[in-house]
Amino acid sequence: MTTIHLADWLNARIDRAREEPVYRQLLEAMQQAILTGQLASGAKLPSSRMLAADISVARNTVLHVYEQLTAEGYVTSTTGSGTYVADTAPNDRAAVRKPQEPADETPRKPCLISKRGARLIAHAGVAPKQWGAFMPGVPDVAEFPSRTWSRLQSRLWKRASPDLLTYAPGGGYRPLRRALSDYLRVARSVKCTPDQIIITTGIHQSIDLAVRLLTDSGDRAWVEEPCYWGVRSVLQASGLTLVPVPVDEEGLNPSARDMAAPPRIALVTPSHQYPLGMVMSLARRRALLEFARQHGVWIIEDDYDSEFRYRSRPLSSLQGLDDAGQVIYVGSLGKMMFPGLRMGYMVVPENLVDTFRTGVAELYREGQLMQQAVMTEFILDGHLTSHVRRMRGLYDERRQLLIDAIGAHFGETLAVRGDEAGLHFVLELPGNASDRAITDDALASGVVTRPLTHYYMNQEDARRGLMLGYACVPNAEIAPAFAKLAGVIERALSAVEAGS
Incomplete structure (x- = not known):
């Protein structure tokens, strides 16, 4: 691109109907042109007065763009000489290689995260949703004073x-x-x-x-x-x-x-x-x-x-x-x-x-x-003590409502474990059930739960179950939410029985 065609190129990229200021659009367009080589190193830019007239913007707008490009190293400016595109290309180490050094033809691998980082991400347990039925370990923040x-x-x-x-x-x-x-x-x-x-x-x-x-x-x-x-x-x-x-x-x-x-x-x-x-x-x-x-x-x-x-x-x-x-x-x-x-x-x-x-x-x-x-x-x-006392009573109600809902759907078929304290308990599943598949299907139905197997390092000895948090679920929503989850569980258990 020559400076003669710069105005036409910029006019094609400036959208005056956008909320983004023309100054910002003009700056980003010129930065892109320089980085991609469309404005070559050493090319002389038109004067601020000429470019402003050609693209129908205030001269101050172009002056501000030139000043920012200069400050960021995209262009150089000399009084009386003009504004020129700077040489922004990274140093080419191959260009200074000694003649006797052979070029390395092996393609470079992209920078990847460390093995430790990859292991962390691969086994991450953080959930995409942190609130609602039946997210374990979450208190009811709506009840906070x-x-x-x-x-x-x-x-x-x-x-x-x-x-x-x-x-x-x-x-x-x-x-x-x-x-x-x-x-x-x-x-x-x-x-x-x-x-x-x-x-x-x-x-x-x-x-x-x-x-x-x-x-x-x-x-x-x-x-x-x-x-x-x-x-x-x-x-x-x-x-x-x-x-x-x-x-x-x-x-x-x-x-x-x-x-x-x-x-x-x-x-x-x-x-x-x-x-x-x-x-x-x-x-x-x-x-x-x-x-x-x-x-x-x-x-x-x-x-x-x-x-x-x-x-x-x-x-x-x-x-x-x-x-x-x-x-x-x-x-x-x-x-x-x-x-x-x-x-x-x-x-x-x-x-x-x-x-x-x-x-x-x-x-x-x-x-x-x-x-x-x-x-x-x-x-x-004294607010902490009174708040904990009040929430303990409320969570106990919700715990019991969820246990009652489980009993209404499954009787004594599925056992509840670890309900004496905390903000969650475990609903045990048969050993041939996939708690991870049930968790995924439940999430698609709008219900959050966590698979018990995810908490084991040794999967061969892992028990199957669902982590059910009740603390952040309003009383009236517990039975309807569990009805959705129960449908997911019943379908999964029926599929297991059919395949056995």
């Missing part, structure tokens, strides 16, 4: 100090850590001081921080079989060697072979195993703590939703039994409040406080102090 939260937030913003608008100090907002230490001692029997609490963005970050500070790539990590896919992904992405340890009705049940090769860390959900729902027995807890003490094993206790227990008071934490300082306790405020809050905490042994404070500041440059200050007021004014 948003007006109370907004009032507290407004009050703090009116007198916001610079201290609340900068990076968080090591460990997070101290008044929040003090409020949480009081709450955890009473509600979860956690032994801690405010200094031992580290505020994070949630359980994923808490575990990621612990893994980065306490393990090296290749170290062994015990995980429950089955376990939460998100935690498994965090550990695998850190280069750890995962050892799936089966659970039974008393919780984690390591074999003699497992115990013969002690791991560096063991990640457990003792108060409400995820996803099956059993509670680790006191004998197993004591055995795990003694094993950790003898072999220098770090235990990460994931206490993700233990506030919601329906047939008894919330159980004491494993950390409360730890006298050797081997347990790192992690929890989330998102399950009690709303997931978008992205606020969690960890309780670390006293000898690791400085290490974790430095680590969280160095790796993540934490902030959100204003949100932490609002959370502090929410706790101290």
Whole structure:
């Protein structure tokens, strides 16, 4: 393209009816022409006055485009000489190759993600839909006292100090850590001081921080079989060697072979195993703590939703039994409040406080102090306790409504497992059924559920079942939504019977 034809070329590409400003269209068109070589390196551009007249725009528009092209290196401009297209071609390393160096004729492969990244993406468990019947692990955010939260937030913003608008100090907002230490001692029997609490963005970050500070790539990590896919992904992405340890009705049940090769860390959900729902027995807890003490094993206790227990008071934490300082306790405020809050905490042994404070500041440059200050007021004014109490009653109603709906469709044919606590339970399926196929068909019908087999590392031993979350489903919608799911299940089971 010569500069003589530039005006015609631009006129064909400028659409004055579009909402996008003519300036932006003109800039992008000229950038494209230069990058593709249609405007060759060294070509002289027409004067701003001439081009403005030829394409019927204000001269200032063309001047602004020329200035932007100059600033970004597309053109060079010399007073009295004119504006020229710059040489933007990348350096050709082949052009400076020594004569004796043969050209590499092997075609270059495109840049791909790492093996670790590919493994993470291939086994990702994140769902395309995060709300509705029967998404597990999601609280009812519509019931959150948003007006109370907004009032507290407004009050703090009116007198916001610079201290609340900068990076968080090591460990997070101290008044929040003090409020949480009081709450955890009473509600979860956690032994801690405010200094031992580290505020994070949630359980994923808490575990990621612990893994980065306490393990090296290749170290062994015990995980429950089955376990939460998100935690498994965090550990695998850190280069750890995962050892799936089966659970039974008393919780984690390591074999003699497992115990013969002690791991560096063991990640457990003792108060409400995820996803099956059993509670680790006191004998197993004591055995795990003694094993950790003898072999220098770090235990990460994931206490993700233990506030919601329906047939008894919330159980004491494993950390409360730890006298050797081997347990790192992690929890989330998102399950009690709303997931978008992205606020969690960890309780670390006293000898690791400085290490974790430095680590969280160095790796993540934490902030959100204003949100932490609002959370502090929410706790101290008693709103957290009253909200959890109210939601526990509401979730219990919904849990029972879903169990009743299951009974109405299947009687005692399909068993419910792990319904004593939390925000979900498991609906067991026959071993020859495909819970993944049922999940896909249910989603097509507008119902969300998760296949139990997805939580197993060893698929040969995986139980079949559906993870059913009831917390975020309004009472009146539970029976109709399950009726849709029941139809999907019935068709799948009939097909299995017909093919057997």
